[in-house]
Amino acid sequence: xxxxxxxxxxxxxxxxxxxxxxxxxxxxxxxxxxxxxxxxxxxxxxxxxxxxxxxxxxxxxxxxxxxxxxxxxxxxxxxxxxxxxxxxxxxxxxxxxxxxxxxxxxxxxxx
Amino acid sequence: xxxxxxxxxxxxxxxxxxxxxxxxxxxxxxxxxxxxxxxxxxxxxxxxxxxxxxxxxxxxxxxxxxxxxxxxxxxxxxxxxxxxxxxxxxxxxxxxxxxxxxxxxxxxxxxx
Numbered sequence: 001x002x003x004x005x006x007x008x009x010x011x012x013x014x015x016x017x018x019x020x021x022x023x024x025x026x027x028x029x030x031x032x033x034x035x036x037x038x039x040x041x042x043x044x045x046x047x048x049x050x051x052x053x054x055x056x057x058x059x060x061x062x063x064x065x066x067x068x069x070x071x072x073x074x075x076x077x078x079x080x081x082x083x084x085x086x087x088x089x090x091x092x093x094x095x096x097x098x099x100x101x102x103x104x105x106x107x108x109x110x111x
Numbered sequence: 112x113x114x115x116x117x118x119x120x121x122x123x124x125x126x127x128x129x130x131x132x133x134x135x136x137x138x139x140x141x142x143x144x145x146x147x148x149x150x151x152x153x154x155x156x157x158x159x160x161x162x163x164x165x166x167x168x169x170x171x172x173x174x175x176x177x178x179x180x181x182x183x184x185x186x187x188x189x190x191x192x193x194x195x196x197x198x199x200x201x202x203x204x205x206x207x208x209x210x211x212x213x214x215x216x217x218x219x220x221x222x223x
Contacts, residue, residue: 002153009151032210043115043201043214044154089153096210097142097161098169101153 003027004092006102014110019077021105023090026071030092034099035064035075038087047088048075080109113137117202117215124192124222132187132218134202140213142205143185147171147198148217154201160185192222 005024013019023033034049050057050064050073057064063076077084090102118133136143144159146169156169160179174196176188189196199219203212 004153006153034210036212041216043203043216044212045214046211049210093210096205097159097167098156099154099210099212100170101146101155103151103153 002103003100004090004102006090006105008105009103010106010108012108012110013077013080015080015082017080017109019075019080019084019107019109021075021088021090021107022072023074023092023102024070024072025092025100027092027094027100028071029094030100032093032096033064033066033073034091034093035062036089036091036101038089038104044089077107080107082109082111085109115202115204115213115215117200117218119218120216121219122221124189124220126193126222128192129188129190130192130220131189132200132202132220134185134187134215135183136185136202136204136213137183138204138206138213139182140204140206141182143179144169144203144205144212145175145177145185145187146201146203148201149198157187157200189220192220194222196220197222 035047036044037047038044061078066073093099145157146154158177160166202215
């Protein structure tokens with residue numbers, strides 16, 4: 001039973017468009033919510049992360065929105081580029097020792 | 112500075128065979144972990160270690176053994192491989208308590 005539910009499984013967006021990936025969790029003890037980006041044949045790499053005391057965090061074209069009361073968080077990729085084509089995983093943890101990952105979303109950006 | 116190095120990158124086993132996936136890091140991180148990645152399942156934690164001599168189970172530990180005799184190495188052992196263990200395995204380390212994991216490039220294992 002996955003502790004973090006991620007949707008959609010895949011999405012296709014045109015270059016310059018917005019990609020939105022959603023995640024939901026049940027465990028209110030989670031205190032750190034990272035997003036990882038994975039390219040084919042590579043290991044995941046940290047993209048951006050947020051703690052539950054803030055509602056939004058932005059780094060360049062990537063923004064995390066966090067809704068503590070709804071137990072949901074999402075990743076927005078603005079002005080999507082072909083180089084953003086990858087698989088994205090949301091995750092959550094308490095204390096950092098055991099990270100629970102979502103199932104992943106494959107994003108394809110069409111030029 | 113190699114970061115996290117996994118070997119082998121590819122391996123094919125027959126059911127019942129044993130093998131060890133190697134993970135070595137040169138970042139002096141205390142925390143090391145093993146994940147398996149399966150389609151539609153994301154990454155699931157198998158075992159982790161917070162330092163030499165200390166290991167603990169993750170979400171899916173059955174069928175796997177680990178030990179941590181040095182800070183640098185964290186091998187994952189399959190004692191009797193099963194087809195259900197066909198997967199891509201990732202080793203990851205972490206610095207301090209920031210939560211950021213540093214992953215190796217993965218080991219693809221097929222069990223026939």
